[in-house]
Amino acid sequence: MTTDRLAGTVLTAFAILVLWESRALPFGSIREPGAGAVPVLLALILLICSLAVIVGGPNLYRLAAIEWTEWRHAVAILGTCAFMALALERLGYRLTIFVALLALLSLVERKGWTAGTVFAVVFSLGSYYFFNTLLRVPMPQGPFGF
Amino acid sequence: MLETFQNLAGGFALALSPSVLLYAFVGCIVGTLVGVLPGVGPLAGISLLLPVSFGLNPTAAIVLLAGIYYGAMYGGSTTSILMRIPGEAASVMTCIDGYAMTQKGRGGAALALAAIGSYVAGTVSVVGLMFLAPPLAEFALRFGPPENFALLVLGLLVLAYMSGGSMAKALAMAALGLLLGMIGIDTMTGIFRFHYGLVELGDGVGVVPTAVGLFGISEILLSAGRATRGEIHRPRMRELLPSRQEWREAAAPIGRGTVLGFLIGIIPGPGHVISTFVSYAVERRLSKHPERFGQGAVEGVAGPESANNSATSGAFVPMLALGLPSGAVPAIMMAAMMIHGISPGPLLIQQQPQMFWGFIASMYVGNVVLLILNLPFVGIFVNLLRIPYGYLYPSILAFATLGVYAVNNSVVDVWIMTLTGLLGYVLRKFDFEIAPIVLGLVLAPMLELSFRQSLAMSAGNYAIFATRPITAVMLGVGLVLLLLGLRPIFSRAVGWRAAIGPEPAARREG
Numbered sequence: 001m002t003t004d005r006l007a008g009t010v011l012t013a014f015a016i017l018v019l020w021e022s023r024a025l026p027f028g029s030i031r032e033p034g035a036g037a038v039p040v041l042l043a044l045i046l047l048i049c050s051l052a053v054i055v056g057g058p059n060l061y062r063l064a065a066i067e068w069t070e071w072r073h074a075v076a077i078l079g080t081c082a083f084m085a086l087a088l089e090r091l092g093y094r095l096t097i098f099v100a101l102l103a104l105l106s107l108v109e110r111k112g113w114t115a116g117t118v119f120a121v122v123f124s125l126g127s128y129y130f131f132n133t134l135l136r137v138p139m140p141q142g143p144f145g146f
Numbered sequence: 147m148l149e150t151f152q153n154l155a156g157g158f159a160l161a162l163s164p165s166v167l168l169y170a171f172v173g174c175i176v177g178t179l180v181g182v183l184p185g186v187g188p189l190a191g192i193s194l195l196l197p198v199s200f201g202l203n204p205t206a207a208i209v210l211l212a213g214i215y216y217g218a219m220y221g222g223s224t225t226s227i228l229m230r231i232p233g234e235a236a237s238v239m240t241c242i243d244g245y246a247m248t249q250k251g252r253g254g255a256a257l258a259l260a261a262i263g264s265y266v267a268g269t270v271s272v273v274g275l276m277f278l279a280p281p282l283a284e285f286a287l288r289f290g291p292p293e294n295f296a297l298l299v300l301g302l303l304v305l306a307y308m309s310g311g312s313m314a315k316a317l318a319m320a321a322l323g324l325l326l327g328m329i330g331i332d333t334m335t336g337i338f339r340f341h342y343g344l345v346e347l348g349d350g351v352g353v354v355p356t357a358v359g360l361f362g363i364s365e366i367l368l369s370a371g372r373a374t375r376g377e378i379h380r381p382r383m384r385e386l387l388p389s390r391q392e393w394r395e396a397a398a399p400i401g402r403g404t405v406l407g408f409l410i411g412i413i414p415g416p417g418h419v420i421s422t423f424v425s426y427a428v429e430r431r432l433s434k435h436p437e438r439f440g441q442g443a444v445e446g447v448a449g450p451e452s453a454n455n456s457a458t459s460g461a462f463v464p465m466l467a468l469g470l471p472s473g474a475v476p477a478i479m480m481a482a483m484m485i486h487g488i489s490p491g492p493l494l495i496q497q498q499p500q501m502f503w504g505f506i507a508s509m510y511v512g513n514v515v516l517l518i519l520n521l522p523f524v525g526i527f528v529n530l531l532r533i534p535y536g537y538l539y540p541s542i543l544a545f546a547t548l549g550v551y552a553v554n555n556s557v558v559d560v561w562i563m564t565l566t567g568l569l570g571y572v573l574r575k576f577d578f579e580i581a582p583i584v585l586g587l588v589l590a591p592m593l594e595l596s597f598r599q600s601l602a603m604s605a606g607n608y609a610i611f612a613t614r615p616i617t618a619v620m621l622g623v624g625l626v627l628l629l630l631g632l633r634p635i636f637s638r639a640v641g642w643r644a645a646i647g648p649e650p651a652a653r654r655e656g
Contacts, residue, residue: 003575003576003577004312004315004576006576007315007573007576007578008318011318011322014322018325021340025337025339026335026337029606030606031601031605031606031607032601032602032606033597033598033601034335035332035334035335035337035339036339038328038594038597038598039325039328039339039340042321042324042325042328043325045317045321046318046321046322046325049314049315049317049318049321050318052314052318052632053312053314053315053318056312056314056632056634061576061577066575066576068575070367070368070369070370073367073370074367074370074571077363077366077367077370077539077543078367078564078567078568080543081363081543081547081560081563081564081567082561082564084547084560085557085560085561085564086557088547088551088557088560089557093548097544097547097548100540100543100544100547101540101541101544104540104543105536105537105540109536109537109540111536111537119537123541123544124544127544127545127548131548131552136201137201137548137552138552138555139548139551139552140551140555
């Protein structure tokens with residue numbers, strides 16, 4: 001299995017999904033396209049291109065040859081992003097960023113709890129002061145107005 | 147001509163006002179830092195800092211972002227020359243002879259020639275932009291919806307054709323971006339498409355979270371866990387002066403790189419990267435001693451460095467004059483302008499001349515700022531490489547989250563950033579280009595609107611795309627590029643049929 005074939009297959013499935021979902025939109029007619037016409041047209045173009053990716057062109061990259069050495073970091077970073085999306089409006093900016101940075105520095109990067117805590121406190125409070133207090137960028141407040 | 151200079155004088159009055167000058171300075175400094183840091187290229191840098199510009203007035207915001215763009219071109223040469231680490235893709239060619247010069251003790255001279263070449267190219271190419279954009283915009287005023295549709299299709303096809311890998315892959319990415327652009331309220335009928343109950347998607351998938359995710363977050367994911375840099379060479383001030391012989395050798399390559407870079411930059415695609423390869427190849431071919439290339443040839447530094455800076459100005463020509471971004475960076479900048487209520491295109495120069503000429507003048511000023519910044523402070527910028535990546539990327543991640551959230555005060559955007567970050571990471575692992583996704587996302591609403599308006603104009607007659615001369619020519623050129631780009635697939639299909647026989651699959655994949 002090559003990377004192109006896997007990616008092409010996933011894109012083909014996505015194009016079919018878009019075609020399926022577009023049923024709910026009015027297609028109009030060929031002469032007078034409705035809201036669903038262009039998405040259908042684009043999904044068909046994606047479908048054709050994805051099939052071309054599967055069958056055409058020499059692909060040198062076999063799936064097994066790709067190295068995923070950074071996968072632990074990648075999972076941790078994506079997890080942190082998801083945490084920030086969930087917590088930002090619940091815990092507020094300062095607390096969310098503090099927890100996210102502390103976790104990345106102390107658990108993922110193993111910089112030690114003291115260094116992680118100092119960095120996270122300085123960064124979260126400093127960036128809040130700079131953007132919110134000085135530049136007036138509205139930032140989410142957590143419980144107790146913090 | 148006189149009107150041009152009067153307009154430019156007005157532009158300078160704006161660009162030299164303290165607030166705009168300050169943002170030009172900040173943009174150049176940030177851009178240089180972005181260029182110095184390996185892995186954070188101009189695209190990721192602009193994407194990450196785009197939200198910061200939202201609180202500014204439109205001129206200041208565009209000046210700031212443009213400063214980051216060409217600042218990154220300057221900064222990228224520093225690590226290439228001193229450490230053989232390209233700060234961004236356009237500096238790869240500089241590594242070869244720049245680092246060889248450093249090993250010979252001429253690293254300071256290489257930095258100076260790169261900076262001066264960049265300055266000359268940056269300044270001259272702005273003159274080209276200044277004289278080419280207004281007439282091009284005037285010509286584009288004749289465009290109606292069919293011409294706009296053809297232009298957008300041609301832009302996407304040229305970008306796909308110019309992309310490094312397979313055209314089918316690039317087109318698939320462009321189609322994916324266009325499909326993402328279909329999410330939200332249809333401007334012609336008001337129907338809410340693909341929203342899945344999320345009212346925040348009414349205005350569509352944001353360009354900012356998508357760009358930050360695809361370029362910024364995916365870059366962090368790819369480079370996380372790497373070690374800190376080793377030995378860093380810091381040149382002293384007196385080492386920065388090139389010899390008379392080096393000046394002589396650099397003069398012509400700077401001139402050729404400037405012209406080549408500008409012309410290549412106008413064409414949709416990664417012009418700033420391609421121009422460096424072309425410039426290096428041209429200099430090597432024209433040299434009486436091509437064997438010196440790779441051993442510290444001055445021409446191998448001066449030519450490509452001039453070309454990549456010139457290409458950045460060239461890239462602004464189609465964006466400002468036609469409203470057609472020629473690559474991912476201009477696409478993001480165009481999105482930033484649209485967020486500020488400015489529509490780049492033929493009417494920009496007529497309706498907002500102050501903005502256009504202020505931008506042009508700020509590019510002249512920015513080049514001077516960069517020359518001042520880059521030579522004396524090169525040692526300070528190099529110090530940035532001493533910051534352990536383990537501290538750097540969590541900070542970038544926090545800034546990215548803050549910036550993306552600040553656009554609409556919506557966590558949906560943070561989710562979009564996270565998901566597109568994952569998408570960009572996987573696609574880059576699989577050797578897919580992600581720039582066409584952003585371009586597709588930016589162009590989707592315009593493409594759909596011009597397509598449907600064209601059909602409304604012709605009462606549903608598709609011949610409108612063939613009977614109007616400009617439209618027919620543009621679509622014809624696009625079709626030729628499409629066929630040329632897809633030719634390997636057909637030839638491969640022939641090869642596949644010919645290969646049917648004993649164990650064809652094993653031979654093909656082995």
